[in-house]
Amino acid sequence: MKAIIGGTGVDTLEGIDSERQVVNTPYGDVALFVGKGKDASLVFLPRHGSDHSILPHLINYRANVKALEILGVTHAIGIYAVGSITEKLAPGKVGLVSDFVDLSSGREHTFYTGGERGVVHTSMDEVFDATLKAKILKEDESLLDSGVYICTNGPRLETPAEIRYLRCIGGDIVGMTLATEVSLLREANISTLALAYSINWAAGIEHEHVTFITDEQIASLKGSMTELCCNVLQSS
Ligand code: HPA
Numbered sequence: 001m002k003a004i005i006g007g008t009g010v011d012t013l014e015g016i017d018s019e020r021q022v023v024n025t026p027y028g029d030v031a032l033f034v035g036k037g038k039d040a041s042l043v044f045l046p047r048h049g050s051d052h053s054i055l056p057h058l059i060n061y062r063a064n065v066k067a068l069e070i071l072g073v074t075h076a077i078g079i080y081a082v083g084s085i086t087e088k089l090a091p092g093k094v095g096l097v098s099d100f101v102d103l104s105s106g107r108e109h110t111f112y113t114g115g116e117r118g119v120v121h122t123s124m125d126e127v128f129d130a131t132l133k134a135k136i137l138k139e140d141e142s143l144l145d146s147g148v149y150i151c152t153n154g155p156r157l158e159t160p161a162e163i164r165y166l167r168c169i170g171g172d173i174v175g176m177t178l179a180t181e182v183s184l185l186r187e188a189n190i191s192t193l194a195l196a197y198s199i200n201w202a203a204g205i206e207h208e209h210v211t212f213i214t215d216e217q218i219a220s221l222k223g224s225m226t227e228l229c230c231n232v233l234q235s236s
Contacts, residue, residue, distance in 0.1 A: 001042075001043060001073045002041055002074065002075045002233035003044070003068050003076040003233075004043070004079065004230070005045045005077070005078040005181065006047065007079055007081055008081035008199070009197075009199070009215075010046075011048065011049075014226070015226070015227070015230070016033075016042060017035065017036045017039060018035045019033065019034055020033055020050075021034045023067035025067050027062040027108075028063040031049070034071070042230065042234065043073060047059055047064060055155045056153075057106070057154055060108075064181070064184075065184040068185075068188070069188045069190065073190055074191060075132060075190065075233060076185055076192050077132070077193045077195060077233060078178065078181060078185075078193070078195070080097070080178050080197070081196075081198075083174045083200045083202035085171050085172055086171075086172040088146055089144055089146040089172065089196060093146075094143065094144070094146075094195060094196070095147075096136065096196075097128070097147070097148075098147055099147075100150070100178055100182065103150060103153070103179075104151050107153075109183055110184070111184065111188070112187065123186075124186060127186065127192070129193055132193040132232065133193060135235065136193060136195075136228065139228060140228055146172060146196040146198075147171075149171075149172070149173050149175055149194070149196060150166045150171035150174045152175075154176035155176065159204075161204075163203050197221050199212050199218065200213065
């Protein structure tokens with residue numbers, strides 16, 4: 001079983017015949033969509049809920065990832081809306097995330113909390129799956145390298161001074177969800193790839209005020225990104 005995890009602007013998956021299913025996990029219930037017929041090996045999880053009502057710092061990441069684990073998901077591609085700090089990924093563009101820095105706080109970010117599960121320090125030296133990466137690049141050679149994702153806690157956007165700082169520490173793009181989600185996916189031993197799509201220049205970059213790309217642009221990116229993910233996951 002393979003999964004697509006969608007975020008802002010990618011709350012539904014069109015073109016795949018799927019059934020809503022609620023999975024009970026020790027961390028809470030998760031509603032997701034399981035493909036039917038020829039797409040039976042595909043799960044779509046809208047991380048903010050299907051009505052996009054859950055803020056990044058309030059997402060139940062552990063329940064989401066545990067639900068995928070319970071369904072037997074082995075590979076997942078996450079889609080993340082980001083702000084651009086460097087020109088590696090301008091607004092309206094899609095690229096592969098190469099690494100991340102986690103600056104989020106106060107979240108339930110691990111399955112290892114002591115007790116019976118023991119003391120485990122999951123390796124993060126190869127965060128993203130090389131085989132999935134090779135497959136996606138074969139499918140779309142023009143896919144950009146969107147660089148290093150900095151995960152802030154949100155839900156507020158950053159100040160221009162914070163963005164200058166994030167640039168200094170090696171950040172190319174900024175978002176509020178990837179680090180927590182990907183850390184848990186790695187702990188659950190689910191092979192992962194992250195597609196970032198930029199919806200704005202980050203604060204203080206290029207424009208005086210943060211402005212977002214249009215809903216029509218987001219909808220068009222959504223179509224091409226989800227199609228790409230489906231092709232890659234169904235061929236692996
Ligand atoms: N900052 C943080 N998260 C984001 C942004 C941003 O500018 N754009 C989209 N997600």
